[in-house]
Structures are given as C-alpha cells and as structure tokens.
Amino acid sequence: MDIERYRELPAVHRLLAHPEVEQWLEDEARSNVLLALQVAIDTARRLVAEDAPDVDLSVEGILSFAHQWLEQRAQMHLQRVINATGTVLHTNLGRAPLAPEALVAIMDVAKGYSNVELDLTTGERGHRYDHVEPLLCELTGAEAALVVNNNAAAVWLVLNEMAKDKRVAVSRGELVEIGGSFRISEVMRASGATLVEVGTTNKTHEYDYERALADGVDLVMRVHTSNFRIVGFSYQPPLSALVALAHTAGVPIIEDLGSGSLLDLRSQGIGDEPSVRASILAGVDIVTFSGDKLLGATQVGVICGKREWIDRIRNNQLLRALRVDKLTLAALEATLRLYLDEEKAWKNIPTLRMLTTNSEELRMIAEQLAREVTLCVGGHARCRVLETTSKVGGGALPMEDIPTFALALFPISSTSSRLLKALREQSPPIIARIAKDEVILDVRTLFEWDYEELVQGIRNAMNAIAE
16 A cells, blocks of 8 residues: 555545536535545545555546546436337336326326315315226226225235135135235235135136135135246136136135236237236126236226225225325326227337337337447447347236347457446446347337437447447
C-alpha cells in the first residue's frame, strides 16, 4: 500500500467549489451531492488500500465516479426493459403488457379523484367491484363476479368462505405448484380447508370422486394444470360429468383455471386452453383465474360464478385485505371493454397480438433489424436471422411452441455470457437468452418503439465488451 497516494485525494470542500459540482447543485440537494462525493472518495481510498491498479485519484476521476453514483441513485429501480426473450407472459418481466386503452384509463383515474366507491346516480356510497362486475358477467356468462389482488388470493378466499373446516376433494394429478413454490395444497391448508386427495397422478376416474362424495366431502375442486401437462397413459373426467357428480351429491364445485382465457385461442391455432365461459356454462359454481396472463390485463384474481356464492364471498371479512385499488380497476375495466369487440381485442391487447402475429411478419422484422445490427457491430460479432420458437409463459400453455424469428449474435472477441450481461446493463436493459453460444433476441416480444433502442443497445453493449 502506497501511503503517499492518499495525499493525492482531493478534499471534499475543494470538490464542492468545482464548477461542475456547482452545476449539480442546481438540480440536486446539497446533501445528495455531498454524499456522492464522500462515496467517491471512500471508494478511491479503499481501492488504494487494496493496491488496485489504474485508480484515478484526480479531481476529474473522483467527479466522474460521483456523477455516475448520482445518476444510478436517481434511476428508478423498477424500470422498463426490452423483452427479447420470446416469452410473451414472462413472470420476471411483469407478465402482460397493458393495452393503450388501459394506460389511458390509469392516467385519467390517477391524475385526480375518481368514483371508485361512489354511485354517481344516487350520490351514495358504491362498491368498487361495480366497475368491472357487469363486464365480467357479460363476457363469461357468470351471474356475479368480483376481483382480488391475484389468483392465489382468489383461490384462498373462495376456499376460506366455502370450505373452512370442511373437506375438499382434489385429484392428485392437479396438486400443482405455481411460481415461487406456492402449492395448491398449501393454499388450501392456509384457507382452513382439509385436502382429500382422489385418484392417482396420471389417472383420476369418476368413481374416485364418487367414493369421496360418498365418504362425505363438502366440496369438489378442479384445478387446471396450466403450467404442465400429463400426457400418455392419463385420464380425467369431462368437466360436465364432474359437475353432475358434485351437484347430484348436493355439494358445490369450484374450478381454478389459472390462466383464464376469455377467447378461444384454438381458433388462432394456439393450444387447447379452456375458456372461462365454457366452465360457467358447464355449471361450475365458482371459477377463479388470473387477470395478467391470457386475459392480458393487470394483476388481479377474478372470482366469478353463481350469485349465492359470490354474495357470501363478498361478505367475507378477509376480502378487504385482498381488495384491488383504483388503478388496477381502471386497467382491468378498459381491457375488458376491448373484449366486447373480439376483433378489437385481438388487435389491441398486446398479449393476444403478440401470440397471434404470423411468422412471415416476424421474419421481415428480424431481417431488417439484422441488417441494422450488422452495420453497427462491425467485425465484433456475427449476426444472423434464426428461425426458432417462442413460449406463451406465465404458466400458460406449457407445451405450446410458437414459430418465430430471432436475431442470433455471436461475439467474435468476447463471450456470449459477457454480451448477455452487457445488454442487461443498457438503458433500457435488454433481456435476451443464450442458445448454443449465441445470444438470441426473439422479435415476437418486441414493440415497435423498442427497435431503435434495441439496435443502439446492442451497439453500446458490443463496444463495452470489446474494450
């Protein structure tokens, strides 16, 4: 350690008098600027103590570090990213992007006051669920509906009201685990219900439920295995048969659909996801599903079905702890209104539009971006158009591979892992993936306003790892 080097460090009062710092003080609080300078000096002092090479102890060097620190401190921790993974409902990236109509609705409600719990007709206190319940009933065929803050909460609340201290029959093949290690069995236990497993992992027959019903279970629960599939030697009763069994025995049946599709994706050649309306028409008493998956709205858990049960759930004291705010309601209502015109829903809801964009359109986008990227990365990387597949994500349609096109980048003088990291460090961060030593950037999950920033971000990332 070179003691003499410490003397090169500029004093804080000298830095505060620097013209550049005086400009910072016009926009930043003095306490923030002072903290930035102290952090910069302390960092430089630590590097000297560690005998780190090439430590810039000049005024300019210290100010450069302090300025970077101020910029990072000012940057929002939660920020927009460019999703080039090809996973449309990427849980880590916030799942469903919102439609323009939903963004406008949020802004309109957020900038002032709203009638979140005011009946404008009577002038009396209203109910926040009134803003979305009629739309949910029209779109699903349900008698009544309400929403809570996510689908796990919806399942928990329904079970707490309908099956607390009671026995619930669930197929062993439907005891799913969702993201974050949350399990249906644990949610059920927390609700106060007692799990009664029926059937086997791969096969559960009608007679398995008949035995459970004869043994006195109080409720039948069906869980759509939206995040995995059991294929091959497997069987589960048709929903209509299960409803008939439960109702004949005089017990209700509930269904957790998870992803919650309001449109028939099969008409677009995508998967075999059941619709909410089909479950309601089959006679299911209560159906729950997510709002930020295939529905394409914000995070909510929707509870819909027969009015007698919805009224009981609405009066459950725990509902207040799970209620949604005005911004969530605004986004959900605006998105649901798009579904009133199916053609508009396919076109305007980003999730649906991304899932149904045809391969030829994606190929043209990929080729144009590849030309621009090739020009800007020079000889530092090879760029080619790759035919590959996208994923739905969000625990929906796990077996569905959607044909797509992507950019495949191979850094010549560096590694793919370094490039991947450098892309994440851009502003906005670019999130991609690696396959066979190439960085893959799927164009399916890009928005038009991402293109220019994507090319610029790739250029900057390549420059960073080439230094």
